[in-house]
Amino acid sequence: MQSGRRLVEDVEGIAALDPLKFSRELDPLRLTSGQLGRGLAQPQVTQTHLAHDRERTMQRWLVSEKLPGRINCHSEHVGDGFIAVLDLKRVGIVPSAVAGRTWILAMTLEHMEKVDTLVVDKTGTLTEGRPAVTAIVPALDFTETEVLRLSASAERPSEHPLAIAIVEAAEKQGITTAPVTDFDSPTGKGAFSTVEGRRVVLGSAKFLAEHGIDVAPLAEQADKLREDGATAIFAGIDGKVAGTIAIADPVKATTPEALAGLKEEGIRVVMLTGDNWTTAKAVARQLGIDEVEAEVLPEQKSAVVEKFKREGRVVAMAGDGVNDAPALAAADVGIAMGTGTDVAMESAGVTLLKGDLTGIVRAHRLSRATMRNIRQNLFFAFIYNALGVPVAAGVLYPFFGILLSPIIAAAAMALSSVSVIGNAVRLRTVKL
């Protein structure tokens, strides 16, 4: 099971994530709303893990804030400056990997603030990822039922959402599929197998061409089906195009709101898909997305992310599929859909619990508020130290005979902690 997932389900209301204290919490801690609690429920990580991660968290924060090296000696104290009060449930995100890797969340928040480009996968991310067959256009010499029966048989061993849609369509019509041999499915291209001694090929025009099948007789029909956003694939039987199958995947109800929010936050959205250009453009048009990268093979997805990064952009990538995993890992912030594959979740820094993209907007708002808060806290901590340390060292002694007594120094420390925590708690009121 995904430990990250459990983490959020166990959290009620607000959790104060203190990377220092966090690492020592091994027992589940019940937090009720309104109460400022510390630590998180996740007993399944080992002590070593946690100690290690605590180190990394510290380092990361220190590096990230570009603090002068000498402040390291106050790290325990400055540590209080890193308390981030997060309402994970409200944001709807969880750190993807094991809960012990809290630092990923920390890093993600830091990067998230700077994100200016969101590369977003189409199928399963912008759309529901539960496609259904909406039309079958057979070629001359073929019937709709025969195309569906052979296609469903050929796709039966495949786990691709398009394949599942075809199998389901056949089942719905009470069509029994035939056994297959020699099944293969090159990722991002299509599938082929032998059914009742016939060669059945399914996929893009390019894929069928690779198998010596010319789709020209049905190309126009396929394009027409694509005009309103459906995916159209071709079925080839015994070296000839037999039909085109339209498979539609509804846009998630929350997608338009998420896109509007992203626009408001000034984030550039790029749709990335392995699907056909015509389909991709139609969906993009419906959603008001200006930038599209279509017909991208799985192994090229991360190259698209890299390209944007080279242009100096800070890139977040949202995806759900196995073929999105390398791109998720390549992005500054990888965002997986909780409804998607485990591989995607493991490769991403954060997971959107219900696959709801509005979580990205909330996470971006939260990251800005959190990073601002952290900077303020660092300022507090710094000021107290900047004033307190020289006094304690006797700077004022020659003139006024003032020396900071250890008791007053300790009080100042405590006071600085109080202002820092008080400031961090304000994050609770941030509108997401």
Ligand SMILES: Nc1ncnc2c1ncn2[C@@H]1O[C@H](COP(=O)(O)OP(=O)(O)OP(=O)(O)O)[C@@H](O)[C@H]1O
């Ligand atoms: N099993 C399959 N059966 C038929 N066609 C397939 C199959 N697998 C891939 N294809 C073809 O390859 C294209 C790209 O597939 P790929 O899996 O990369 O993208 P996707 O998951 O459908 O979309 P997205 O990239 O938006 O998530 C599909 O649009 C389809 O034309």
Ligand SMILES: [Cu+]
């Ligand atoms: Cu996808």
